[in-house]
Amino acid sequence: xxxxxxxxxxTLLTLGLAQRFGQLRDTTLVIAASLVSGVVFLAAHPALGxxxxxxxxxxxxLEGEDDLAIRVERISVAAAQALLADETVTFVDARSSGDxxxxxxxxxxxxxASDAAGILEIQSVPILPDGQxxxxxxxxxxxxxxxxxxxxRDREVCKQVFVLEGGWAAWVDASAPxxxxxxxDGSISIGxxxxxxxxxxxxxxxxxxxxx
Amino acid sequence: xxxxxxxxxxxxxxxAAGWLGRLVAGxxxxxxxxxxxxxxxxxxxxxxxxxxxxxWTWNLAAAVVPMVEILAGLAVLTxxxxxxxxxxxGSLTIAFLGLIASVIFRGIDLDCGCxxxxxxxxxxxxxxxxRDLGLLAAILAAAxxxxxxxx
Numbered sequence: 001x002x003x004x005x006x007x008x009x010x011t012l013l014t015l016g017l018a019q020r021f022g023q024l025r026d027t028t029l030v031i032a033a034s035l036v037s038g039v040v041f042l043a044a045h046p047a048l049g050x051x052x053x054x055x056x057x058x059x060x061x062l063e064g065e066d067d068l069a070i071r072v073e074r075i076s077v078a079a080a081q082a083l084l085a086d087e088t089v090t091f092v093d094a095r096s097s098g099d100x101x102x103x104x105x106x107x108x109x110x111x112x113a114s115d116a117a118g119i120l121e122i123q124s125v126p127i128l129p130d131g132q133x134x135x136x137x138x139x140x141x142x143x144x145x146x147x148x149x150x151x152x153r154d155r156e157v158c159k160q161v162f163v164l165e166g167g168w169a170a171w172v173d174a175s176a177p178x179x180x181x182x183x184x185d186g187s188i189s190i191g192x193x194x195x196x197x198x199x200x201x202x203x204x205x206x207x208x209x210x211x212x
Numbered sequence: 213x214x215x216x217x218x219x220x221x222x223x224x225x226x227x228a229a230g231w232l233g234r235l236v237a238g239x240x241x242x243x244x245x246x247x248x249x250x251x252x253x254x255x256x257x258x259x260x261x262x263x264x265x266x267x268w269t270w271n272l273a274a275a276v277v278p279m280v281e282i283l284a285g286l287a288v289l290t291x292x293x294x295x296x297x298x299x300x301x302g303s304l305t306i307a308f309l310g311l312i313a314s315v316i317f318r319g320i321d322l323d324c325g326c327x328x329x330x331x332x333x334x335x336x337x338x339x340x341x342x343r344d345l346g347l348l349a350a351i352l353a354a355a356x357x358x359x360x361x362x363x
Contacts, residue, residue: 039275
């Protein structure tokens with residue numbers, strides 16, 4: 001009902017303005033021409049069908065909002081921090097590999113959502129059967145973490161998939177622990193010297209500057 | 213005589229503002245519409261990401277919205293059915309503003325898809341909201357009378 005309500009309000013607004021300024025006929029003409037052109041374009045376009053592919057009825061949908069296509073539950077930074085020590089929880093970094101190397105959440109797996117290779121590697125992410133997944137990205141211009149969450153739906157772990165609210169930027173703002181380096185646990189702790197390979201990497205408490 | 217025609221006009225600054233508004237509003241919407249039509253499937257996905265519309269409307273909207281932008285933008289640019297084009301663009305921009313505000317308050321993090329996938333994406337947020345407000349001002353200017361009022 002929400003889209004129908006919006007469409008009705010938009011139509012009423014347009015026609016009301018047109019009526020007020022004596023442009024009802026011309027406005028109707030412009031709208032009708034656009035509608036006809038759009039429908040013809042849709043019919044003629046080889047890659048665009050009349051209807052989009054209907055999203056699967058997955059557990060990613062929130063109750064009462066069945067018409068929403070992509071919806072993965074959010075988790076706050078504080079709640080996610082509490083899961084850091086939980087070995088059944090996998091953090092997935094959806095940012096670019098460069099951003100990941102620069103700094104990431106301790107233990108996070110790099111899976112760049114904008115990278116085809118990253119998407120393919122989703123099958124290799126170690127997720128325990130009863131485990132949970134927290135995805136995150138820049139917090140700026142990214143829907144990648146949510147996109148990854150939807151992909152993870154195919155692995156039937158949807159009920160345990162969360163998107164970090166505010167993404168990486170919120171994590172850094174909260175001064176939550178971060179590490180840097182190409183490895184999950186970081187080869188270099190932020191603000192400290194490089195640990196020797198034999199020593200476990202301790203996550204740093206220092207915040208890093210958010211990217212994006 | 214319509215309401216706009218009854219507004220007293222200054223033939224210099226008001227006509228200049230009108231032309232500027234026409235160039236900005238018309239140009240931006242034609243550009244945006246063409247870029248969306250270059251990759252309508254990607255724009256349909258952008259619409260889906262807004263989480264505000266049912267799945268069966270995505271493809272139709274991905275075809276119709278750019279057409280509205282192009283035709284109404286051309287009307288404003290060329291002057292043919294100029295005010296009608298401005299009214300349509302104005303309503304569309306108000307709808308965009310509502311959608312942007314809804315995304316901000318729902319805390320959804322996404323790219324706006326304003327210029328399709330060809331141009332660099334902008335995040336949906338307050339800067340985009342204010343940019344669209346500026347666009348609305350340009351549309352209002354584009355709807356100004358081009359001829360001075362008769363004495």
